[in-house]
Amino acid sequence: MRGVHERPAGLTYQPELVDPDEERSLLTALAAYDFGEVRMHGQIARRTVRHFGYDYDYGSFQLTETEAVPVELHEVRERCARLAGVPADSLAQALVTRYPPGAVIGWHRDAPAFGPTVAGLSLGSDCLLRFQRGRGDQRRVYEVELAARSAYVLAGAARSSWQHSIPPVPRLRYSVTFRQVRRS
Numbered sequence: 389m390r391g392v393h394e395r396p397a398g399l400t401y402q403p404e405l406v407d408p409d410e411e412r413s414l415l416t417a418l419a420a421y422d423f424g425e426v427r428m429h430g431q432i433a434r435r436t437v438r439h440f441g442y443d444y445d446y447g448s449f450q451l452t453e454t455e456a457v458p459v460e461l462h463e464v465r466e467r468c469a470r471l472a473g474v475p476a477d478s479l480a481q482a483l484v485t486r487y488p489p490g491a492v493i494g495w496h497r498d499a500p501a502f503g504p505t506v507a508g509l510s511l512g513s514d515c516l517l518r519f520q521r522g523r524g525d526q527r528r529v530y531e532v533e534l535a536a537r538s539a540y541v542l543a544g545a546a547r548s549s550w551q552h553s554i555p556p557v558p559r560l561r562y563s564v565t566f567r568q569v570r571r572s
């Protein structure tokens with residue numbers, strides 16, 4: 389990536405948030421979920437998703453209440469909340485994403501409908517998480533390896549000013565992303 393290397397303020401990385409036994413049972417539970425397609429700008433992504441707590445409509449950008457966060461995700465939500473320094477019940481949405489080998493997520497900031505703190509758990513495969521902000525001479529970039537079983541938090545500028553993306557994942561990867569929901 390071209391640009392000046394800078395670590396985004398508000399990025400936290402925690403290896404081994406879960407142990408290999410916990411990872412195995414989470415992967416078994418996640419593999420049984422029904423996943424839906426992500427259609428953005430008329431394109432269908434290779435990754436598929438399942439929302440709990442709140443459903444996000446990628447077309448209308450609306451959040452609607454949906455099925456509660458399942459019990460098998462409560463412990464990891466608790467740990468992510470502790471890592472992020474927010475109450476567990478403030479992480480009202482759990483997004484489970486399934487990335488088959490080669491799947492990506494393109495450059496984006498998480499939607500403004502979500503709150504200031506985002507926490508994510510990686511399962512099944514390592515991948516890279518890339519960051520960028522600014523253009524031309526002002527471009528700043530960063531990347532962190534997300535190991536399987538690790539968690540990250542995006543808060544502050546890492547959440548609000550930087551974009552992030554994941555290049556093609558090498559093996560089947562699941563992520564569980566916990567977000568706050570802004571109430572209007």
Ligand SMILES: O=C(O)CCC(=O)C(=O)O
Pocket residue numbers: 483485493498508509510552554563564565
């Ligand atoms: O898979 C991940 O860990 C990140 C997903 C992501 O950035 C998102 O869903 O907004």
Ligand SMILES: [Fe+2]
Pocket residue numbers: 496497498552
């Ligand atoms: Fe994101």
